[in-house]
Structure formats: C-alpha cells, structure tokens
Amino acid sequence: MGDTNQQMAKDILAAVGGKENVISAAHCMTRLRLNLKDSSIPKKDELMAVQGVIAVVESGGQYQVVIGQNVAKVYPEFTKLAGIAAEKAIAENLDSQRPKEKWTPKRAGSAIMNYLSGSMTPLIPAMIGAAMFKTVQVVIGPDLLHLVSAKSDMYLLCGFVYSAFFYFLPIFLGFTAAKKLGVSQLLGAMLGALLLVPDFVAMDGQTFHVYGFLPATVHNYGQSILPIILTVWVMSYIEHFFKKIIPDVLSTIFVPFLTLLVIVPVELAALAPLGNIMGDFIGQGLIGFGDIGGFIAVALVAALWEFLVMTGMHQVLILFAIAGIAQNGYDNFVTVAGFAATWAAFGMAFGAFLRIRNKEQKATAFGAFVSGILGGVTEPALYGIGMRYKRPFIALAIGGGLGGLYAGLTGVANYLMGATNFLAVLGFVGGGTANIINGCIGSGIAFFATAVLTYLIGFEKESEALKV
Template sequence: MVNNKKKEQYLKIAKMILAAVGDRSNITSVTHCMTRLRFNLKDESLPIDSEVQNIPGVIGVNRAGGQYQVIIGQTVDKVYDALTTVGNLTQNTPIDENLDDNLNKKLTWKSIGNSVLNKLAGCLTPLIPMLIAASMFKMFAAILGPSMLNLVGTSSDLYKLFVLVGDAGFYFFPIVLGYTAAKQFNTSPIVSMFLGGILIDPNLIKIVTAGKAFAVFGIPMNLVNYSSTVIPIILSIWVMSYIEHFFKNHITESLGTILVPTLTIIVMLPIALCVLGPAGAFLGNYICEGILAFGKLGGLPTILAIGVVAAIWEILVITGMHLLMITTMMMVFAQAGHENFVTLGAVAASLSVAGMCLGAALRLKDKDQKTLAWSYLIASIIGGVTEPALYGLAIRYKRPFIGMMIGGFLGGLYAGVTQITAYVMVPVANFLALTAYVGGNTANIINGIISGIVAFIAAAVATYIIGVEPKPQETTTSEIKLVEA
C-alpha cells in the first residue's frame, strides 16, 4: 500500500510538471541527474517559475546551460520514470525536432557557451560512477601500501590489482568518452569507441614511445600519447558526427553497412591523429600545466584564490559552470596524477554545505523546517547530494548562503596555507571527498581533513550567528515534505 501511495504521488507530481512546462509538445528531450529533471524545451518562456516551484514535491527551478531544470531531490528518478510514462516520452533519447529552427537561432557568446557546457556535461557526467570506483581503488592502494599503513608491499598481487584497476579508470578515457560523446553528437557509439581505441592502441603507443617519425596517408603525425586524455576524443567525435552523417545521406542502405563506418574512419584517421588529436592534447596540457603552475605559485595570491574558489563553488554548481572546472580537474588528474588548486576549494565547499545545514537546523525554530534541515544535512554529508540544501536552505532563506560561503572560504584558506595536494579524484560531495588527500604524506591527509572540518564548523557557526529568515520565499513545508517521502 505504501509503495502504491508513493507511486500515485510521483504520478501526480509528474502530471503537474508536464502541464507546467507546456506538455509533451514543448519538450525536445528530458533527462535527469541526481536531483534535477533537465528539460530541453522548444519554448522556454512557457513555464512560469513561480508556478512550477509551488508544485508539491518541487524544491525549486533553475535555468542554466540551455536547460530548464526542475529540482526534485533524491526521488528525482522516481518522478522521471512517472514523467516519461504519463508524457509518453522516451527515456534518455532526444526527441526529433525541426533542425531548421536551430539554424534560425541567433548565435551569441552566451548560447555558444551554454552549448559547450551542455555537451561537456553530457560527455563527462556519465563517467562519474567509473571515476568514483577507480578513485576508490587508487585510495585503497595508497592506504594499504608503503606510503601509509604498509600492510601490503608494492610487489604483492593485491597492491598491483588495486593499482591497475585504479589506473584503468583513467587510462581508457578515449574509449569511454567515445561512447558518451557519440550519445551527445548523435553518431555511432561503436564506431566512436573504435576511434577511441585507435588513439590508445598499443602499436600507436609504441610508435610514440620510440619517437620515430610516422605519417598518416603521407601526412606527418605528431607523436602524442592519448591515454588518459579528454579533449582529443571529444573534438574528434564532434567532427566525426558530421562526416558519418554525410556518408549516411549519400550512400544507399544496401552499401551503407560496409562503406559508412569504413569511409568514416578513413577520413577521420588524418583528422584525429594529425590535427584534432594534437591540438586537443596541446590544449589539455596547457590547461593542466596552467592550473598546476597556479597552485605552485604559493604565497597570498594562491591562498586567496583557493579560498575564493571554495566560496563561490556552490554558485558555480547552481549555474552549471562547475562542469568546466570538473572537466579541468579530470584532465589534470588523468595526466598529472595530482591537483592542488581547484579540488581544494571544491572539497571545502562541499563540507561547508553540510555545515550550513547544521547551523540552520540548530537555529530554526519551526519544527518541520528544522526536520528538513536535518534531512538536508544527512543527504549532504552522507549521500553527497547538496542541491536540496542549496535550494531548500541557501537560496530559499538567503542568509544561510552567506554562512556557507564563509565556511567554504575559511576551509579553502586553510588548505592553501598548508599547501595540501589532492592525489585522488573523488567526484562526490559527501565526507568521502576528504579521501582526495590520500596518497601523499601523513601531514597532507591530516591537513586535508582539517580543512574540511574548518569549512564545516565555520559554516555552521556563521549560519547560526547570521540567522535564518523566519518565512520561506516560495514553497511551503507541506510541499517539500513530499520530496522526503
């Protein structure tokens, strides 16, 4: 009976959201992340934000990256399933639309930037589960190995197993990204993965390692090792989508099965290996070296910069701009194996969200609101889901946002002063984010943990002192309760 009641709630929420965004006819595609329904709408002016926010079960709304985002919380997958059912929508597959409409849209720097962010998000977000697993195995090797507990030696099979599994998650980026990029650029996933496999083929690696000149159809190839790279394969799949589309339109179906993939790869070989690959690798290395160099500058500028990143990180999350920073972090970790700037701020910011929840929970007098604040704290510190707290407390009451930024800034400052380094990429926002500092010396992980504690406590204290507004801005307590059901 309980499950049926919940299903009825999800269906009711889905029907109301569907009507609010303009029904099925206005939806180009819809997907979801951990907390949000993400709509691509034909007419973004149809939804009225205040009305959508007042739907029971909706925490808030956001417009970012060309998407209309409805924040649901941890039950978003249930609402998404109900939405695709009542709306007769295809899950995770864009609905065909008139492409001529896109041609008539005015190009602006904002629209171009939004498009780039959307594509990066689509390519990289699906990799997070793999990165979490790979990072955990790298952490196991660091903790159990000689650098910390020294329970297993570097020659033991267990240590070697942990290392190879952890490295594999980053080494095979071109193949995995080939698949996710193909989904974003509407091209063949298998052929895209094949192109990614070509970039890290052992024979190509041998050619690069040997340092001897090599040509692709007579065109000199720059000797680049593409293992653990991000940008080269994404650029290549983007171009490949047009080439494959061209061949599909000009080759009959009877011959297309053989000729389309073959001709596509033939054309892409010089483009990927001689042009886009080296250019993407250069751009990636330039970004990585710049970030690492900035982190190594030391002194007051770097310390303050880390603090600023920590203070504004959750603003970047709300606007979707954090995806650019995450992309940079992925490249740095994949190519350098460590990072000492962006991650420090991101981890401190994540812990400051939990601290804000604690401060708000202790300060709030309304019993229902206090209960929600405690639930946001648990969702953040354990589940790694910060958006309910951001929209349910920070944006809704406004004052807690200041406390959260203060906590993040102070935690970031401590990380900068102690010059800690992140050795493991842990793309989660819960307490496990502190394991990013495992891999260096003992002082590194101790100071890393302290920076998180500083961010947590400072945000809690600041939020408690600053206080919380007595009344919410839009949604009511009864409406948000459905999210927790």
C-alpha cells in the first residue's frame, strides 16, 4: 500500500508541474489542496488518469485533487517528493513565492474562504470525536434511554470529553488559524487561552481596563469562533512587522513579546467584543432567516448543498452553523439542510448501484455508497457518479430539496456538530422524540427519493453504465 501511495503522489506531482511549481500543500478529509505558482501548468487529463484520483477542482485559490479518505496517506508521500515539510506545508512563504495579484472582490472572497477553511478543517476529527461523546451522553442519559443518571460518572465523563474540545475551541482554533497564516502557532493558541482564563471569564459583563486605561467589556468567549479568527488574522500582520524590523539575535525574545504587547489590547478591547457581536448576529440571523424563509429556505439550501460542497463554499456555512449552535444550543437551518443533502448523496450512490449494469462502474457506485453511509464522505458519489453521468445531479437536487422541505415544515433542529455518516441522525436526539422522528423521516425522504429518481432518470439508455 505504501508503494501505491508513493506512486500516486509521484504521478500527481508530475501532472501539476513538478516540485518547482508547488508553493505549499495541505489536505482535508478527502482532498489534496495545492497552492501552485502557475495554475495553468497542471494537466487535468493526466491527473484524472492517476489511479485513485476521483476529481480535480480549482476553488478558493487552490488546486484541489480529490482522492478520498486515503489522502492522509498520500499527503506525506507528496510533501516528501515535493521537498516541503508536512508540518510547514500550509505556511511555506506564501507571500514571497506567489505571484502578486491585484485585490479584487473575487480574490478577497477566495482568500477569506481559504483562511476559514484552512483553519477549521484540521479540527474536524477532534470535533467529530467530541461530538460523538456528547451523543452517547444524550442516548444513555435521562433524555432518552435512562440507562444512567445525570449524576453518574459515565454521564459526567461524556460531558467532560465534549467540553474538552468545544469549550476550549478558541485555543485549538487559534493554533490552526496561526498555522494557516504562517505565524506563531503557540501565540495563536495563547491568544485563544487568554479569552478563557477563569478570573477573566468570571468578570463576564463587567468592564476591564487594559493597561489601566483602555476599557474592554468582558464576555464569556468559551466555544466562540469569530473572536479568535479575527485576532489571529490581525496578529499575523503585527508579527510579520516585528520580524522585519527586529534583528535576528533579538527576535526570540522581542518578537513574541512586542506582538503580544500590541495585539492583547486590540483583542480584548476591540476584536473579541466585535467577534462576539458578529457571532450573536450570525446565530440569531440564521434562526431569523430560517424563520423568515421557513421551510422554503431549508429546502433550497438542501437542494444546493452538495454543489456548495464541490466548490468548498459549504465550509463558511458550517462555520456560521457552529457559531449558531454555540450561541443558541441548536441549529434549525444550515446543518438540517446539510443532513438532508448528505442523505440524498447516499441515495444517489445507492440508486446508481442498483441501476448500473457495467460491473466495474457498479462496483465504483457501491464503493461511493459505502464511503458515504459509513465514512461520511460524499465526494466519491459527487465526482464518481454525479460529475461522471451528470443526470444524477438532477435527482440529488430534487431528493435533497424534498428531504429539506419536510424537515423545514416539521421544524427539525440539530443539536450537535458531529458525524456526517449514518450516525448524523443522532444530532436530532437533543430535541426530543418528535424531533428525532421527523429528522429521521426527512433523512429517509432525501435518501429514497434520490435513489428512486437516480434509478429512473439518472442515466441515458445508451449510457456505457447500462451496458454489461
């Protein structure tokens, strides 16, 4: 398997123009994300011909090679061949190597999405793990099966594990955001920790004077996202400035000290409160938009969700949804629509598996179904089936929309950011029996409607897929 991963990395590197054309490399759950000096060099035909490559996408200023869950094994082989350190691949002198471009609204939007996505993606495994403990707590506790009491050690332990990630989210996010921007990761984590110091949190609602004269209203920033995202972004400019003007012999001491000296008052007096206000606005805004748009809004997003996944734009909506759940305790819009769309993608793969006659392509469809329903990864279905045959996308949009429509009409809410596979329905548990039932029905509608429509209209009669 190691030789296979190495060969795949070698073939991908050759197709994107060799190591001379690679600025940096990163990966998410399914994609090898490349920042290239010249994005016109890569040969998509050669990339698609590489065994194991599902699709090639240009999005958010990156060249993305969709590999699937095996990407974590291909990535170190790629960085080794490209001559870039895996741990530094995201922040490898991007500004100095990338050709200078004029700032446009499109480029600014891509940069923002790239920053948000690059900051959040590394946290997904830990986020899912912590959320699963919360799910177990709800299932075994007095809210559902009554297997343990709310005071039992098992119940409390599940809550501790969940809080270990979500309460301290600003620390983890400070680290990954700093890594994405190529600045001190420990300073980023420290600025996140500053918002969670117990004595500071205890002053929630009070006014604190930074350096004795600059007033700052204290809030509880546990589970917050935007305060640290804004802070690390501003810190990156401050740290780069001090690195330029301070001699190397003094930089170890004075760069971090002066960076903190400047950024701390900016964080506490301006950026953290601003991020808190923005978080409240987004949280209430999502609920408000869901209420105003009602079931139509949920249905529309559910119909379009997987197309947003293909462009990477879903990462921003997920970020807002996390902020909404942190603020309100639940989300009745974005993630509900996303779950319906995800089950629709599972249905598209299953419907294709039932309809396709060609043995090789039938196996590919079944693999996409298993990858989705068990692994929670929809890219194999989207690119291996949707992009390949096109017409299944019609079924996907209709089925996802129908599932979202039902969920919107019945007021389904999601209480957890956790699994994206078949266990995703456990996110409905926190809302009680009716919420669980309606959430499962909505997911079932999305799955079966898409599967049936894919079977009926997903393929042209003369398609190679229907030939044995």
